[in-house]
Amino acid sequence: MRDLIEALRDLKESEVNELVENRIAEGVSPLEIIAACNEGMVAVGELFSQNKYFISQLIFSAEILKGVMKRLDPLLKGQAPASTDKKVVIGTVKGDIHDIGKNIVGTLLRGSGFDVVDLGVDVPADRFVTAVKQSGAKVLGMSALLNFTYPEMKNVVDAVIEAGLRDKVRIIIGGAPVNEQVREYAGADHYASDAVSGVKLCKDVYA
Amino acid sequence: MSPEETKQLFNQRLGRYQAAIALEPTDRIPIATGSNYFAEIYSGNTQQQTLYDPQKWLEAEEIFIRDFPEIDVLRNNRIYGPLYDAIDCKTYRLPGRDLPPDTQFQFVEKEYMKPDEYDILIDDPKRFLFDCFLPRVLGEFAEKGTPRSYIAFLKAGMAQMMMGQVMRNRAVYLEQTHGMPQPMTGAFLAPFDVIADAMRGLTGIMTDLYRCPEKLKAACEVVVHEIANFALATADPFRRYPIFVPTHKAMFLSPEQFDEFYWPSFKKTIEILIEAGYTVRAYLEGDWSAHLHRLRELPKGKVVCDIDSQGDIFTAKEILGGYQCIAGGVKDSQLILGTPQQMRSHVKLLCETVGKDGGFMISGGCNFPYTTKAENLRALIDAVLEFGVYDSSISPQPRKPDPQRQAVPGLEPQQMLTPWASKLSELGGVQGDEALIRTSWEQLESMAYNWMWQWVM
Numbered sequence: 001m002r003d004l005i006e007a008l009r010d011l012k013e014s015e016v017n018e019l020v021e022n023r024i025a026e027g028v029s030p031l032e033i034i035a036a037c038n039e040g041m042v043a044v045g046e047l048f049s050q051n052k053y054f055i056s057q058l059i060f061s062a063e064i065l066k067g068v069m070k071r072l073d074p075l076l077k078g079q080a081p082a083s084t085d086k087k088v089v090i091g092t093v094k095g096d097i098h099d100i101g102k103n104i105v106g107t108l109l110r111g112s113g114f115d116v117v118d119l120g121v122d123v124p125a126d127r128f129v130t131a132v133k134q135s136g137a138k139v140l141g142m143s144a145l146l147n148f149t150y151p152e153m154k155n156v157v158d159a160v161i162e163a164g165l166r167d168k169v170r171i172i173i174g175g176a177p178v179n180e181q182v183r184e185y186a187g188a189d190h191y192a193s194d195a196v197s198g199v200k201l202c203k204d205v206y207a
Numbered sequence: 208m209s210p211e212e213t214k215q216l217f218n219q220r221l222g223r224y225q226a227a228i229a230l231e232p233t234d235r236i237p238i239a240t241g242s243n244y245f246a247e248i249y250s251g252n253t254q255q256q257t258l259y260d261p262q263k264w265l266e267a268e269e270i271f272i273r274d275f276p277e278i279d280v281l282r283n284n285r286i287y288g289p290l291y292d293a294i295d296c297k298t299y300r301l302p303g304r305d306l307p308p309d310t311q312f313q314f315v316e317k318e319y320m321k322p323d324e325y326d327i328l329i330d331d332p333k334r335f336l337f338d339c340f341l342p343r344v345l346g347e348f349a350e351k352g353t354p355r356s357y358i359a360f361l362k363a364g365m366a367q368m369m370m371g372q373v374m375r376n377r378a379v380y381l382e383q384t385h386g387m388p389q390p391m392t393g394a395f396l397a398p399f400d401v402i403a404d405a406m407r408g409l410t411g412i413m414t415d416l417y418r419c420p421e422k423l424k425a426a427c428e429v430v431v432h433e434i435a436n437f438a439l440a441t442a443d444p445f446r447r448y449p450i451f452v453p454t455h456k457a458m459f460l461s462p463e464q465f466d467e468f469y470w471p472s473f474k475k476t477i478e479i480l481i482e483a484g485y486t487v488r489a490y491l492e493g494d495w496s497a498h499l500h501r502l503r504e505l506p507k508g509k510v511v512c513d514i515d516s517q518g519d520i521f522t523a524k525e526i527l528g529g530y531q532c533i534a535g536g537v538k539d540s541q542l543i544l545g546t547p548q549q550m551r552s553h554v555k556l557l558c559e560t561v562g563k564d565g566g567f568m569i570s571g572g573c574n575f576p577y578t579t580k581a582e583n584l585r586a587l588i589d590a591v592l593e594f595g596v597y598d599s600s601i602s603p604q605p606r607k608p609d610p611q612r613q614a615v616p617g618l619e620p621q622q623m624l625t626p627w628a629s630k631l632s633e634l635g636g637v638q639g640d641e642a643l644i645r646t647s648w649e650q651l652e653s654m655a656y657n658w659m660w661q662w663v664m
Contacts, residue, residue: 053461059459063413096313147540148311148576148578176516
């Protein structure tokens with residue numbers, strides 16, 4: 001599977017598709033193919049951390065993966081990937097409807113074996129709280145593009161405190177207008193400067 | 208203020224602003240953000256009112272000017288709600304309409320162009336607009352040919368004229384009553400962003416980089432002329448103010464992708480506008496550190512580069528110092544969450560470093576946010592007055608207004624849907640002075656053509 005992992009890492013879409021077809025023809029199980037693809041995605045993330053890849057490459061790798069999953073989906077029949085207890089709740093906070101950053105994080109998390117509860121955009125505090133409660137996720141990730149959302153991030157943290165969940169969940173914030181100063185104001189645990197560092201923080205929580 | 212004093216104040220502000228752009232000496236660092244969101248709602252009005260009630264918007268800014276008279280520019284040309292409603296523009300959610308009245312307007316990206324439509328765009332941009340793009344992006348045009356769609360175009364044309372009048376009146380009022388110039392007039396997008404923002408969307412454009420790179424490049428080349436003509440049509444006829452270009456997708460690209468796909472057509476567009484006698488104010492969204500050096504290829508002192516909150520103003524100065532003016536230095540979070548003491552020491556640092564040799568104007572990351580704390584903005588201004596003075600003996604004066612139209616080498620002529628020659632042949636000639644008829648015909652054709660292109664913004 002080295003060739004498939006490397007083809008995905010190098011963003012060679014047609015090569016990836018060809019290799020996937022070959023593996024299917026050889027009778028390799030779809031779950032094994034998915035595992036190799038996930039490894040390729042991890043390699044993409046590493047290149048991003050080393051500043052060798054940029055967001056364009058993260059997005060395209062996710063598109064290649066999407067194509068592969070579409071091809072494999074009918075073959076999976078019941079052999080769902082082993083369910084995981086590594087759960088992460090993510091969403092864009094209330095008032096903001098942007099989702100580019102959040103979606104990249106979601107794709108990378110899934111690629112790294114996380115079960116992602118994506119609440120979408122314009123998510124009010126109580127929905128974050130309910131999702132954390134119901135899923136038992138140990139990580140709550142908040143995203144925003146617009147800078148008027150700082151108080152809303154604080155609201156969510158306060159709502160988590162009020163629900164008595166603060167010591168059960170690690171809160172990470174990310175997005176264009178967010179930085180250490182905003183983290184401190186909102187009372188979150190971490191600020192992730194990009195998608196890959198956000199995924200790394202999630203891995204640390206579940207390590 | 209007497210009219211003479213107001214005029215003096217206007218000249219001083221504009222002269223200071225223009226000198227910073229041109230990298231020339233002036234009296235102090237200009238306080239000149241591109242978008243002063245904070246001013247727009249300073250009176251306590253809603254963000255819906257800014258977009259729907261020009262009088263309320265103006266009143267908010269008048270109170271702002273009273274309290275912060277040291278500000279050097281205030282922008283015009285916000286979204287005009289009635290126009291967007293008349294045609295049902297899908298790319299924006301507006302406060303009071305689709306969003307709570309106190310929320311910021313927001314751009315909504317979707318795939319309004321299919322990946323197999325590049326050839327149509329390249330071969331015939333007019334056909335592409337009418338058959339592919341506009342019916343999807345303008346809700347009232349979805350059912351072409353219906354009475355409702357005709358009336359919608361008529362209404363939107365009228366709304367456009369209303370908007371033009373609102374903006375013109377505002378500009379004149381701010382100039383003559385408050386001596387307040389504008390940071391920019393007119394706008395355009397980088398050709399890559401024209402295709403990326405409203406046509407293909409982020410995921411679409413990122414896959415096109417790999418799946419149809421040559422078509423994407425060819426389409427960017429075609430768009431250069433459309434968007435450059437659009438920019439010139441919307442610019443200040445007197446060439447006092449820069450033309451605005453917000454960049455959006457460069458921040459996502461690798462340096463190699465930027466050099467291959469984004470920069471060539473963007474550079475060509477800016478060169479055309481500079482050739483036409485204009486300067487440009489470019490909002491470099493996100494972190495442009497890997498691309499900034501390219502702006503050194505343009506004529507010096509012609510492009511104001513707004514450095515975003517995620518960028519680094521010190522790196523920008525290192526790369527662009529002596530080449531282009533940079534704007535920024537204060538992060539959104541510092542204006543919203545910081546304290547006046549922190550602001551004062553930060554602005555002092557900016558004045559003593561990036562501001563030292565000119566070519567710098569102080570701003571947030573392209574804007575002063577809606578939720579800026581007034582005391583932080585006050586501290587910013589006071590610190591500029593204390594630490595940002597170069598030479599108080601200089602009395603800044605603006606350049607002479609230059610209303611001359613000139614043909615620009617390298618720019619294809621303004622396209623029209625029905626060129627005069629076609630009309631003339633339909634008429635079978637005219638009996639009187641042809642020029643009298645032709646001039647207005649072409650003026651209206653140009654206005655209508657550029658009206659169509661605005662929906663890519």
